[in-house]
Amino acid sequence: MPISKCYIHEQVADSKIAAEIISRFDFSCETVQDAKQVYKKILEAKDPVKKGKETLFLTKNxxxxxxxxxxxxxxxxxxxxxxxxxxxxYMDCSYCILQAYFHPPVLQYYVNHDDLLPELFTLLSQKNISRIGTGEFTDSLIWDQLTDLSGILVPKFAEQSHAVLELKTKTASIEKLEFLDHNKKTIVSWSLNTEKIIATEERNTSSLHHRLAAAAKCQSWGYPLAFHFDPMVIYDNSIKDYKEVIDFLFSYILPENIVWISLGTFRFMPGLKPIVQKRFADSKIIYGEFITGLDSKMRYFKPLRINFYEKIISHIIKFAPKMLIYFCMEDQEVWRKTMGFEPSEHGGLPHMLDQAAILHCGLG
Incomplete structure (x- = not known):
């Protein structure tokens, strides 16, 4: 992890977890009394977004x-x-919403696991089915380079049968997963994109080959897998390129080892556009045929999305006719016109995903 500066909040200065992380660096970690001190330093940089990716802030959630x-x-x-x-x-994707979501964005890790674990154990003690992941506001596996978090979470989920953990990544950092007792209660998942998008829009991420090679290793270790084609970018010959990614995926992975595949086209808050223009001057992804969606995000015209999805779904089904494919944030009309049904006809989308987790991960 390319960290150039480390800060630690004084509230967690005595944390054993923080000490273990700091011991991996060849430079000291500066103690601060207030997070605003860190934010100020980042905002003073020429490129605050880049600075935030190189600055680790160990703090309390x-x-x-x-x-x-x-x-x-x-x-x-x-x-x-x-x-x-x-x-x-630390990866640098042009389309990353976190560039505009956090003010400023900074690489934060919460070391107060004495609060995290009881909260998680409460969830795991419940009898209803839960799907929980660590990859919404960060990449799940980048922290394995500095911590033993996966070594704590994966065995803990293995002890119960009502919840599944999803670790979502664009890396190939799977080494710490190999010998963990997972009992199929951890899904390892990858965000996938075309070679063109990875090369031009996903700086510092693992190549498509390395992601799928890592997935194949996790498959050999018995982990259930998932894949997320999100965001898919529409450009000349993009359908051909995404079909090639699908071909590549199924040359590595058996369909029966995949819990679900999600699809979503590129969408963004208007505030992201000037950031992309400044930080990724050669990027063309923000200049597509967009309209303002119902959520105030810029989205491709619905007919474009529907046509695109139809072709991608039909290609996946050639390899995996029974695969659970779902959309990330689309409406009923898109489902009906591309899938031939609406999730409400099958108990709703959460129910569909719960059933897939029950089938592949032994929940119940």
């Missing part, structure tokens, strides 16, 4: 660790829960 996914009004939500372990990541 003063809010809830287990949260409901915020979702988007007017579009169908999957009912996911978030385990809020930290924010941001």
């Amino acid at each position: 003063k809010g809830a660790f287990v949260r409901n996914c915020p979702g988007t009004r007017k579009y169908l939500c999957c009912g996911y829960k978030i385990l809020h372990i930290g924010t941001y990541c």
